[in-house]
Amino acid sequence: MPEGTSETKLVNFAMANKARRKIINFLANGDRDIEKIEEIAGKKTLEFHLKILQDAGLIELEGRNVKLSEYGKNFLKGKKESGTEEIKDLSQVKPVEIAEIRQLLPCIADSSKFRVIANMAPPLGGILKILEPIFPKGNYLDRKDSLIVKSGEIITTIYGSGKVSMRMVKNEDEAREELESLKNTINEAILKGVFPVPREKIRVELMDIYKYLPRTNCGKCGEQGCYSFAIKLMAGQVTLEKCTPLKESEYAYNEEQLQFLAVYL
Ligand code: SF4
DSSP, X not given: OOXXXXXXXXXXXXXXXXXXXXXXXXXXXXXXXXXXXHHHHXXXXXXXXXHHHHHTTSEEEETTEEEEOHHHHHHHHHHHHXXXXXOOOSTTOOOXXXXXXXXXXXXXXXXXXXXXXXXXXXXXXXXXHHHGGGSTTEEEEGGGTEEEEEETTEEEEEETTSEEEXXXXXSHHHHHHHHHHHHXXXXXXXXXXXXXXXXXXXXXXXXXXXXXXXXXXXXXXXXXXXXXXXXXXXXXXXXXXXXXXXXSGGGHHHHHHHHHHHTTO
């Protein structure tokens, strides 16, 4: 049964596609042979869809017979119980536009760089999670319904409300270029469906974590200091939320960096 972050991402990706959701719902009524599934999901890409569902641990293949795995059954049951129904697909989603760039302010972390607040319309609330796999360095944060995308030094956060915050850009031209590229990547996914790109493997070292903590050793997290906190965070014994000073505006950039890195721990 999928348990970790990468397995969860496989399941999210598998269920982000309409044909695959159709297959899963079809299998909810019992095992089927491949020919029957072809009738409802088409023949052309069936092999591909079955492989994705199998990799996500949702189905099992035995010769020409396809059935839901135990995990697949529990997954469907959980969806019904939580009332979350289906994950939205992208066929009804309209292409996005960058409606406006509202601010260009110096970055707190590096005053030679800028941060930008922009607006994306229509807002992508509810489908940001589906878009996560199209970015090599993208992390969806459920808690905030936001998608953090990293490109070089630039960190962009897209919120479900349509707000886009971009940090560490050199100037307005770079911000516009980056926003345009972001828009094109998203619109391509809306048009053609979500095709995941290879995830960049990120090895996180203790010092990567430590350097983004406030390093004030205030003890508000209950640890002796930031270094001890970093060790425990690496070991999965504490969560980032325990470091409350990170919520202060001066550490906004640090918090985003840490949230990004924490996914790879
Ligand atoms: S609360 Fe944050 S800043 Fe304070 S000691 Fe803990 S890790 Fe460091």
